[in-house]
Amino acid sequence: MVGARQLDRLSAVRDQVRAAGRRWTVAKGAVVEALLATDEHLSVQQAHDQVSARFPQIDRSTVHRILLALADEHVVHILGRQGEARYGMADLPHHHAICSHCGNEAEIPAAAIAPALASATAATGFTFDSSSVTLTGLCEKCTAA
Known part of the structure; x- marks a missing residue:
């Protein structure tokens, strides 16, 4: 329910x-x-x-x-x-970080990515229509290992 x-x-x-x-x-x-x-x-x-x-x-x-x-x-x-x-x-804006080693996922608040998207818009002239950005890298646990 x-x-x-x-x-x-x-x-x-x-x-x-x-x-x-x-x-x-x-x-x-x-x-x-x-x-x-x-x-x-x-x-x-x-x-x-x-x-x-x-x-x-x-x-x-x-x-x-x-x-x-x-x-x-x-x-x-x-x-x-x-x-x-x-x-x-996709109705509440947020983005994602995914560990490329273990697959761990974390949500990134939209406000944390907004300055980078604004910068990308200024640099390219593109208007981005994606409701989600996915970043890959190593999570804290995999980085420490």
Whole structure:
């Protein structure tokens, strides 16, 4: 079950999808609810596990197609992690750091990256439309090892 804040986010996402001329289905709503219920990024299997607990008729391939469609609609972003894509909500701006050795992930507040994006815009003339920047490197634990 989602809380009041998640219901507001769910409603905003539903409106965004419909405004783009896309259908809002029970399955799509269940996938978004699964993502809203966690602070983590979910793999297709993890999302399917959560969705199928409530809706056993929704198969894994449907969840995968929905996640890809939601990524195309900029509702979710895709985070690669050692060959397994993970999906997270894109409605609250944030960025990611991923350890290239162990796969550890950390979220970076959008405000921490904003000056670098502004500098990149000034240097290139590009207007960046990405809702997420992913930086790779070594986490503190792997650096110490």
